[in-house]
Amino acid sequence: MGPGLFNFGTFMAHSLDFVGHALRAPLGKEVTMHILVLGGSPKGESSLTLRYVRFLALKFPEHSFEELHVATSIRTLERDGDALEALAAKVQAADAVIFAFPLYVCLVHADYKRFFELVEERGLMEAFSGKPALLLSSSVHWFDHTALEYVRGMAEDWGMGICGVYSAAMRDLTKAEERARIESFGRIAFKRAASGELPHRETAPRPAWDYAYTPRGGGVPVASGGLKLLIVTDGAPGSGIRAMAERFQTLFDGTSELVDLNVLPMKGGCQGCIRCGLDNQCIYGDSDGVKAVYREKLRQADIVVWAYAIRDRYWSARAKTFIDRRFLDTHQPNAVGKQVVYLVSGPLSDHANLRQIMVGMEEFGGGHLAAVVTDESRDAVVIDGAIRGAVERAVECHQAGYEAPRTFLGVAGAKIFRDEIWGPLRFPFVGDHRYYKAHGLYDFPQRQWGIRLKNTLLRALVLLPPVRRAILADMKSHMVQPLDGVLASLRRPDGGS
Ligand SMILES: Cc1cc2nc3c(=O)[nH]c(=O)nc-3n(C[C@H](O)[C@H](O)[C@H](O)COP(=O)(O)O)c2cc1C
Structure with a gap:
């Protein structure tokens, strides 16, 4: 043109x-x-x-x-x-x-x-x-x-x-x-x-993707002990990602519901109006189907599966509309205690940025990312096995009450929100302020009186040359001392701490 x-x-x-x-x-x-x-x-x-x-x-x-x-x-x-x-x-x-x-x-x-x-x-x-x-x-x-x-x-x-x-x-x-x-x-x-000179590209080109998974069928469902499963997908019936979502559902023996974002009524995207800030009421209210998914279906679920196909360098805009509307819970984690699984169609291993978004979102959301399954092997038998493994892992983690510790993405992200909600964003996000106070999310170091006292004492003591020499000479063992203390107590016959 x-x-x-x-x-x-x-x-x-x-x-x-x-x-x-x-x-x-x-x-x-x-x-x-x-x-x-x-x-x-x-x-x-x-x-x-x-x-x-x-x-x-x-x-x-x-x-x-x-x-x-x-x-x-x-x-x-x-x-x-x-x-x-x-x-x-x-x-x-x-x-x-x-x-x-x-x-x-x-x-x-x-x-x-x-x-x-x-x-x-x-x-x-x-x-x-x-x-x-x-x-x-x-x-x-x-x-x-x-x-x-x-x-x-x-x-x-x-x-x-x-x-x-x-x-x-x-x-x-x-x-x-x-x-x-x-x-x-x-x-x-x-x-x-x-200048007329274009800088060289810094991102790798996207690989093409044309594989669509078809399940082999069969397999005994995993006993879940009556857990509830919610699957949200933007995969239309007949698509590979929809087949992966349905396979997960088939292999899970508890109560389950699949939400198809293609037919879920969504009147529009987040308008950035921040009406949700005061009391977490979205401007769309109950006028479409989004609130019910986040407020009812997600809250009731023990295991949540997000099943999306990669579209360009993210999921589809339809999925993103739904994800943006998550903001009715503003800066509050809304999946605390849940096991989360991602089913992904497309070359996720070539999309490190997207992977980081997935992990960051879930670590912020408070759920535990139990498994990620992709169809990258292009082998239905392998994918079937991976989906089954994900069902087993999610159920097992739920039964054990296991949640992996958060990484930098979750830890650092939480600190950013904590500081913003405490300070500049407290208004209009007063709903977040209430939540952060009630859930102990204002974990600023200034309230840690024991640590502050110890730091003050040690800072004074290292001014004395002999103490300073003694501490510096054995810094490594000082650092492991508290952990060694725990190990020693566990080795005692009574195993007490
Ligand atoms: C629904 C919603 C989601 C947001 N997500 C993020 C985010 O992921 N990271 C961030 O740093 N800020 C986020 N923000 C803050 C906006 O990016 C920020 O307020 C921006 O300056 C708004 O610019 P605009 O007025 O041009 O729309 C979000 C705001 C809203 C309303």
């Missing part, structure tokens, strides 16, 4: 809620680049992320900026092929593109995700190819890296060169030193974008 295909009159007639927010350079200054901003916020004009773009526009008046609210226009873009082509023509005519998006549950918002799908469905990637791109997100830095990696991967798949990546915290623009940092970023990234 050439730039000539773009007709402004036609574009406007499609009644998109795009806003042509052009900030032109003052007279006498040379406009060096026309920069197209693809906005990913469900809040459109009220997007906080766009304020960062506008700051750059103010600081670099030699460039012109044009904003398109892609996420809020997604239904139009879906319905109206001409509107999407018009957008692609704008991309092709631009000198550079800024992907400007908020973080939504470790990724971009579902409607922005849908945009990436649409471009590929309609084969419009060529318009993006060879363009310099900047990635600009705003967030509380909770899994911002996985969202940025997703967009980088997609843009690089389309042949774009990433000239700059900026992860702004929500309130950065209010701080002088952060404004200086963003300005520096803009100077470096725009210079790079204008």
Whole structure:
């Protein structure tokens, strides 16, 4: 498609809620680049992320900026092929593109995700190819890296060169030193974008995937002792991932329910309105089927299975819509004590970023990721065995009450939310504040009086040279001493501690 295909009159007639927010350079200054901003916020004009773009526009008046609210226009873009082509023509005519998006549950918002799908469905990637791109997100830095990696991967798949990546915290623009940092970023990234040389790609290309699992059948169901199973899938009947989900269900002998996201009534995606903040009531209420899944079916389940097929570098936008709507529980873990299994169709081992999102989500959710099964072996017998193994593991872990300790993703993520809810986000997230207080999630170190006393004493003692020498001479054994004490007590005949 050439730039000539773009007709402004036609574009406007499609009644998109795009806003042509052009900030032109003052007279006498040379406009060096026309920069197209693809906005990913469900809040459109009220997007906080766009304020960062506008700051750059103010600081670099030699460039012109044009904003398109892609996420809020997604239904139009879906319905109206001409509107999407018009957008692609704008991309092709631009000198550079800024992907400007908020973080939504470790990724971009579902409607922005849908945009990436649409471009590929309609084969419009060529318009993006060879363009310099900047990635600009705003967030509380909770899994911002996985969202940025997703967009980088997609843009690089389309042949774009990433000239700059900026992860702004929500309130950065209010701080002088952060404004200086963003300005520096803009100077470096725009210079790079204008240089005519595209940076090399940093993500590996996506492998193609065409396998669909067909179960072999048979096998005695695993005795679960009356546990309840919930399976959520975006796999339509007849698909490989649906077959994996159904196989899991067949091999489980307890009560089970399968929720098909293709038919679950979902009126729309999360609107970012934060009405949920005060008392965890989502604006959609009971008007569609999402609340019942999270509030009733998930709460009642002992074992939860998420069964998704990889679509581009994540699951489908349909699945993401459901995942974003999880935010009715805001920053509160909603799967505490549950065993969680992922069934995945597609080459998960090539998607380390997606794997990180899965683990991070579950560690935050408070459940225990008991098993991950993929169809990567392309062998129905092997997959059957793996699904059976996952059922057994989930049941066994539940019966043993076993939950693996959280890793960095869960531990660090919890600290970010703890600090945000204690501080800047306490309003409007007062529901979270109540929950964090009630569940002991405000585990700041300042209340640990024993440790504080010990630290104060030791800091004073090491000022004495002989004590200092003694401690430093045997630091290693000091560190294992408490653990050795536990082992010694366990070796006592009574095994007491
Ligand atoms: C439903 C929802 C999910 C969110 N998920 C994340 C997240 O995973 N990580 C994060 O750091 N911030 C997350 N945020 C915070 C937003 O990314 C942040 O407020 C952003 O600045 C909003 O930008 P916008 O006004 O342009 O939409 C989330 C906010 C909402 C409402």
